[in-house]
Amino acid sequence: MVWGSWxxxxxxxxxxxxxxxxxxxxxxxxxxxxxxxxxxVGFAGAxxxxxxxxxxxxxxxxxxxxxxxxxxxxxxxxxxxxLVDPLSLTMMLVVTGVGGLIVLYSNGYMKGEDEERRYxxxxxxxxxxxxxxxxxxxxxxxxxxxxxxxxxxxxLIGFYHDRTSAIDAAKKAFVVNTVGDAAMALALFLxxxxxxxxxxxxxxxxxxxxxxxxxxVTLLAxxxxxxxxxxxxxxxxxxxxxxxxxxxxxxxxxxxAATMVTAGVYLICRTHLIFEAAPDIQHLxxxxxxxxxxxxxxIALVQWDIKRVIAYSTMSQIGYMFVGAGIGAYPFxxxxxxxxxxxxALLFLTAGLVIHHLDGEQDIRKMGGLAKSMPYTRWTFLxxxxxLAGIPFFAGFWSKDAIIGAALAYGGPLGWTLYIGGLLGAxxxxxxxxxxxxxxxxxxxxxxxxAHTHGEQHGEGAxxxxxPVGVLALGSTFIGFLAIPGVWEPFETWLEPVVPALVQxxxxxxxxxxLFAVTLGSIGIFLAWRAFRAxxxxxxxxxxxxxxxxxxxxxxxxxxxxxxxxQLIAVRVRDRFEAPVVQGxxxxxxxxxxxxxxVTASAQTGLLRTYALAITxxxxxxxxxxxxxx
Amino acid sequence: xxxxxxxxxxxxxxxxxIGVAGVLLRRSPLIVLLSLEIMLNASNLAFVGFSRLFGExxxxxxxxxxxxxxxxxxxxxxxxxVAMARRNLPLDVDSLxxxxx
Numbered sequence: 001m002v003w004g005s006w007x008x009x010x011x012x013x014x015x016x017x018x019x020x021x022x023x024x025x026x027x028x029x030x031x032x033x034x035x036x037x038x039x040x041v042g043f044a045g046a047x048x049x050x051x052x053x054x055x056x057x058x059x060x061x062x063x064x065x066x067x068x069x070x071x072x073x074x075x076x077x078x079x080x081x082x083l084v085d086p087l088s089l090t091m092m093l094v095v096t097g098v099g100g101l102i103v104l105y106s107n108g109y110m111k112g113e114d115e116e117r118r119y120x121x122x123x124x125x126x127x128x129x130x131x132x133x134x135x136x137x138x139x140x141x142x143x144x145x146x147x148x149x150x151x152x153x154x155x156l157i158g159f160y161h162d163r164t165s166a167i168d169a170a171k172k173a174f175v176v177n178t179v180g181d182a183a184m185a186l187a188l189f190l191x192x193x194x195x196x197x198x199x200x201x202x203x204x205x206x207x208x209x210x211x212x213x214x215x216x217v218t219l220l221a222x223x224x225x226x227x228x229x230x231x232x233x234x235x236x237x238x239x240x241x242x243x244x245x246x247x248x249x250x251x252x253x254x255x256x257a258a259t260m261v262t263a264g265v266y267l268i269c270r271t272h273l274i275f276e277a278a279p280d281i282q283h284l285x286x287x288x289x290x291x292x293x294x295x296x297x298x299i300a301l302v303q304w305d306i307k308r309v310i311a312y313s314t315m316s317q318i319g320y321m322f323v324g325a326g327i328g329a330y331p332f333x334x335x336x337x338x339x340x341x342x343x344x345a346l347l348f349l350t351a352g353l354v355i356h357h358l359d360g361e362q363d364i365r366k367m368g369g370l371a372k373s374m375p376y377t378r379w380t381f382l383x384x385x386x387x388l389a390g391i392p393f394f395a396g397f398w399s400k401d402a403i404i405g406a407a408l409a410y411g412g413p414l415g416w417t418l419y420i421g422g423l424l425g426a427x428x429x430x431x432x433x434x435x436x437x438x439x440x441x442x443x444x445x446x447x448x449x450x451a452h453t454h455g456e457q458h459g460e461g462a463x464x465x466x467x468p469v470g471v472l473a474l475g476s477t478f479i480g481f482l483a484i485p486g487v488w489e490p491f492e493t494w495l496e497p498v499v500p501a502l503v504q505x506x507x508x509x510x511x512x513x514x515l516f517a518v519t520l521g522s523i524g525i526f527l528a529w530r531a532f533r534a535x536x537x538x539x540x541x542x543x544x545x546x547x548x549x550x551x552x553x554x555x556x557x558x559x560x561x562x563x564x565x566x567q568l569i570a571v572r573v574r575d576r577f578e579a580p581v582v583q584g585x586x587x588x589x590x591x592x593x594x595x596x597x598x599v600t601a602s603a604q605t606g607l608l609r610t611y612a613l614a615i616t617x618x619x620x621x622x623x624x625x626x627x628x629x630x
Numbered sequence: 631x632x633x634x635x636x637x638x639x640x641x642x643x644x645x646x647x648i649g650v651a652g653v654l655l656r657r658s659p660l661i662v663l664l665s666l667e668i669m670l671n672a673s674n675l676a677f678v679g680f681s682r683l684f685g686e687x688x689x690x691x692x693x694x695x696x697x698x699x700x701x702x703x704x705x706x707x708x709x710x711x712v713a714m715a716r717r718n719l720p721l722d723v724d725s726l727x728x729x730x731x
Contacts, residue, residue: 608726612654616650
């Protein structure tokens with residue numbers, strides 16, 4: 001049923017508009033309810049579309065509905081159209097389902113904040129933009145959604161607009177994302193110039209048929225990859241994500257963990273036919289993913305901010321997805337995306353419970369021993385951590401191992417590198433996840449925790465916060481059973497008409513991979529436990545620690561390479577050109593006008609008589625001239 | 631048959647000149663307005679005269695339009711003069727020189 005997908009897309013937009021227009025006529029609580037409802041109505045629409053698609057033949061599940069022709073220039077046409085196929089349906093369900101839970105959670109988390117209505121309006125707007133991105137029926141609508149989620153992300157990171165750090169982080173996120181957006185726009189221009197269309201089918205067919213030169217296809221894929229890398233915070237365009245943690249915690253959960261940052265993976269899967277025509281670029285995606293997953297995992301080992309640790313973990317997990325997408329294991333990348341959306345949203349929301357409980361404290365050095373006072377939070381956080389570390393039979397176990405197994409099946413030098421890197425990543429994941437878990441929940445309660453436990457008892461959080469956490473914990477536990485290699489693979493079969501798995505591990509390879517990955521993950525957990533018991537840090541002080549603490553100096557590097565030269569040039573241009581030429585020229589024009597005006601003004605006597613005489617004389621002279629010339 | 635068309639045109643020219651002289655020479659706004667009316671009606675006479683000369687109705691229609699405009703103009707003009715009188719401003723066009731540049 002086509003209307004389901006339109007309801008899904010438009011419900012959050014209606015919610016956004018309603019909150020915006022209602023302004024102060026509705027209370028803050030009503031704004032929250034409105035936003036939550038709008039997203040859940042969207043979810044219902046997605047479910048209707050999903051059930052409808054299930055009822056049809058697998059090859060007949062892609063439905064394109066066109067609303068109207070939006071742009072038309074010569075032969076080039078772009079329509080407002082939705083593409084609803086298994087891939088976008090998967091994303092729709094995740095975005096509205098997990099998104100709805102997170103918005104529901106926000107009702108409790110944001111209670112008492114200033115400007116709640118603005119917050120909920122932005123949240124609805126984000127969900128709409130994200131749906132636009134995944135449902136857009138052509139590359140231009142994809143880019144529109146791509147830009148809008150960037151805007152929503154900017155607005156929400158900078159939600160606490162009285163904090164300088166939040167504003168800086170928002171600007172940084174926007175600028176870095178713009179680099180990717182611009183690259184993507186260039187790729188689209190190239191597609192228009194060489195193919196003459198932005199329809200998925202036409203562009204893919206052109207890329208596959210070989211009618212485009214290799215250079216064109218490579219540039220096309222490179223532009224799309226740059227967009228994906230920026231949005232998904234992969235090295236080298238990753239620096240914005242850790243800073244984005246300045247936003248409210250539910251925002252981090254929704255935008256910077258579950259949905260927006262995974263858009264890059266969606267993009268690669270959606271346009272996989274272009275990437276397959278440019279294998280070098282596809283391998284580049286896998287390599288960037290590998291570098292990111294290792295670097296981010298290592299940096300997460302030394303961070304002290306609870307949200308930043310999870311943010312680096314997000315980068316690392318998206319690295320896995322890029323590895324999967326880069327070797328053609330699309331369903332596994334998508335499955336990791338879905339599973340990750342559950343357990344990472346769960347981790348962020350439980351971290352939010354902790355932060356809320358401790359009145360905004362985010363430094364894990366000041367936490368500890370929360371297990372007693374927050375049992376519910378502790379257990380759900382533990383479930384999220386186990387899922388993240390890939391412990392059987394939680395979600396991450398199935399999804400991550402499938403990607404690593406696919407790397408083994410891919411073979412060759414690249415496959416082996418990715419395989420070993422992926423396993424190493426599993427070790428890092430166990431280490432940083434459980435460093436965080438033990439630090440926060442185990443040991444003796446810290447002074448800060450004691451102060452908050454013996455003060456007024458406000459429980460672990462409002463019910464609107466605890467319910468979404470519970471649902472996500474259930475999801476993190478059971479979602480993995482949608483893809484049991486070799487036994488029951490409904491997820492893969494579901495995606496097959498759109499994104500078939502080009503590589504797939506055999507049962508033996510899968511078990512071997514799982515054996516290694518689980519062992520390494522468990523070793524990571526064990527090492528984290530031992531270090532915690534001994535009161536040591538995982539990375540001893542020294543060169544390595546310094547490097548990780550400075551996040552491998554990416555920020556400093558970009559400062560020297562881009563920011564400073566740009567500032568220098570800007571100052572020069574201002575002093576040499578803007579001040580003398582632009583400003584000076586305007587001053588000249590203004591002065592000249594004034595001088596001319598004072599001359600003409602003296603002709604104005606204010607006497608009616610003069611004017612009448614002037615008119616009479618002029619008309620008489622003109623009449624004479626006409627008579628004489630005739 | 632009355633007098634020929636040239637006579638009408640001549641009278642029209644004379645009336646117009648009288649009007650111009652009135653506008654240029656008199657100081658009372660009321661008289662200036664009156665002179666303006668004379669100029670308008672002089673042109674009306676010329677319109678009608680030419681209309682008869684060429685045997686077409688355009689000029690007469692125009693004369694009607696001019697009358698409408700003249701009526702409107704008198705309304706505004708008289709309104710202004712009444713307003714000036716009410717505020718005790720001097721009724722003298724030469725003393726109203728506020729718009730001097």
